[in-house]
Amino acid sequence: MSDTDQKMIEALMAKNRELQEENDRLKRQVGNGSTPSGTPAQPSGPKATILTTSDGSGRLSSLISDSVTANLTDEDGEPVKGERIVFMINNKAAGTAITDANGDAVLHTKQYAGDPQAWVQALGGGYTAEYKGSKNYKPSKAYGGAGVSV
Known part of the structure; x- marks a missing residue:
């Protein structure tokens, strides 16, 4: 070489x-x-979210004076805290709640009982929980059913 x-x-x-x-x-x-x-x-953009609801069931009087719950997580299954969830009946806002550290938003229906007819309609047709999204998270929506006995 x-x-x-x-x-x-x-x-x-x-x-x-x-x-x-x-x-x-x-x-x-x-x-x-x-x-x-x-x-x-x-970051690559807003994360996808998953919104779930709890189905309500029970006596009519307790449902009107109880609560409904929605849970918001990100695409990785981590709870999303501090976000506003809108609860709707027949496409009309029935109330809002903010997610806690577990991603739970609890709407106490008693405080929105001013229109009991709306909650009676929800018992027949269910309700919708909607998250509008934010800079960090994409919107999502979920349906909550309800069953009732009188």
């Missing part, structure tokens, strides 16, 4: 080490939530 060939091999090996070090540095940055430029990585 000539001296020229040996120098070429050494230069290529040095360049390879240089590139490997740069690659390792970039991997560390990305692993720390940073982009290659060193700025914080931006």
